[in-house]
Amino acid sequence: MAQYVPPSNEMEFAHADTKPTSPWKPIFRIVRWSTYAAAILTLILALHKTPPPLVKTSPQAAARAEQKFDEAERAVANGQPTTLRVDQTELNSYLSSHLEVSGREAARAASAASRKDDSNDSAPTAQDVEQMRSNVRDFKIQLVDDRVKAYVLFEVHGKDMTLQLEGRLSAQNGYLILDPVSGQIGSLPIPQSALESAVRRLMESPENREKLRLPPQIADLRIENGEVVASYR
Incomplete structure (x- = not known):
């Protein structure tokens, strides 16, 4: 009969050397992949036009719209207070026509600059004209009750992106003020706190402050019943 050999301590306690799996490891893995998925989703929403x-x-x-502006200027020149009202169709038509004129002027300037002699340092070059071109590809304005909704299509590093911004316009101390209500980049909503902070920094920056200065003859500017209402003193 074979003699019984008791198991050695090494075999008996081999399982004691095996470390148990940490319960935090799968949690960290889930959090990591969730972060990746959220980042990808955010990028897709932001790039979705x-x-x-x-x-x-x-x-x-x-x-x-052009006639209304001319009439308001004549009234101001004669010392008469007046109120200008422009509806959504008139405003977008006016902006569209002037943006088209600006685009044609930029194209003519680029063509003329390319024909200039390189020795003429005072003439604008094609690169100078290109730098002056705006990245804005399209611009639409909606007037809803007392709010303005702006739609902007712009180009960033060769990629078209869209920005939508809704808010209330007013005049304060001779400057145009926008109180943001909502906004989104592409299909990605902008958090309200981040939106308010961004608009405040934009409007308070020195380079934009003067651009928001209203003509001295405008006493008030607001959106009322789906129209832009400007009060001239």
């Missing part, structure tokens, strides 16, 4: 709003424009509406 939202379609522009359906806004009507026409040459006739642009002409009406």
